[in-house]
Amino acid sequence: AQSVAQPEDQVNVAEGNPLTVKCTYSVSGNPYLFWYVQYPNRGLQFLLKYITGDNLVKGSYGFEAEFNKSQTSFHLKKPSALVSDSALYFCAVRDLTGGGNKLTFGTGTQLKVEL
Amino acid sequence: DTAVSQTPKYLVTQMGNDKSIKCEQNLGHDTMYWYKQDSKKFLKIMFSYNNKELIINETVPNRFSPKSPDKAHLNLHINSLELGDSAVYFCASSQDLPGSNQPQHFGDGTRLSIL
Numbered sequence: 307a308q309s310v311a312q313p314e315d316q317v318n319v320a321e322g323n324p325l326t327v328k329c330t331y332s333v334s335g336n337p338y339l340f341w342y343v344q345y346p347n348r349g350l351q352f353l354l355k356y357i358t359g360d361n362l363v364k365g366s367y368g369f370e371a372e373f374n375k376s377q378t379s380f381h382l383k384k385p386s387a388l389v390s391d392s393a394l395y396f397c398a399v400r401d402l403t404g405g406g407n408k409l410t411f412g413t414g415t416q417l418k419v420e421l
Numbered sequence: 422d423t424a425v426s427q428t429p430k431y432l433v434t435q436m437g438n439d440k441s442i443k444c445e446q447n448l449g450h451d452t453m454y455w456y457k458q459d460s461k462k463f464l465k466i467m468f469s470y471n472n473k474e475l476i477i478n479e480t481v482p483n484r485f486s487p488k489s490p491d492k493a494h495l496n497l498h499i500n501s502l503e504l505g506d507s508a509v510y511f512c513a514s515s516q517d518l519p520g521s522n523q524p525q526h527f528g529d530g531t532r533l534s535i536l
């Protein structure tokens with residue numbers, strides 16, 4: 307089965323500093339990886355995805371993610387964090403087993419950006 | 422215009438009751454999903470429909486019955502509600518063209534509380 311792991315429950319960073327939210331994956335076959343963000347009392351919003359091609363993927367709101375096959379990682383990054391980036395971030399992998407198309411999510415990482 | 426809308430936003434009810442949650446998407450997508458997010462924010466797929474046909478049915482109690490009257494709607498009916506059903510239920514949709522890996526779009530969730 308496909309799975310992703312987010313080793314950090316919470317990440318704290320000062321505004322203006324770079325941020326990294328970690329994700330590692332375990333898949334059979336090619337990985338299709340996604341990052342979503344969830345603000346309080348809202349649904350998940352798509353940030354970016356890796357399907358194939360360049361290992362550095364650029365997404366919404368200045369976020370990017372680096373796909374690393376040897377380390378089976380897909381870490382989310384942003385060069386300069388904003389207080390408004392504070393939210394819950396989910397890494398996900400597309401799982402086609404069983405004939406369906408579903409997302410298997412990590413456990414989420416709460417990002418807190420402070421002044 | 423809201424892309425994926427769920428009603429109601431909040432649902433508070435007694436144990437043993439039967440309730441329904443409605444979902445509609447105006448994106449023209451052919452696939453819709455129900456996810457459950459528990460109190461620890463863990464997200465798990467429940468069901469997926471493609472063009473009104475059930476394609477994913479995870480290990481969900483048969484008290485939960487999805488119904489898709491057309492490809493723009495996917496409703497969730499829950500019989501004999503139990504305390505453990507308290508959670509946030511998210512509807513999502515995507516366009517599942519072969520090999521496209523399109524992201525899923527989420528509604529803002531229905532917060533179900535069982536008294």
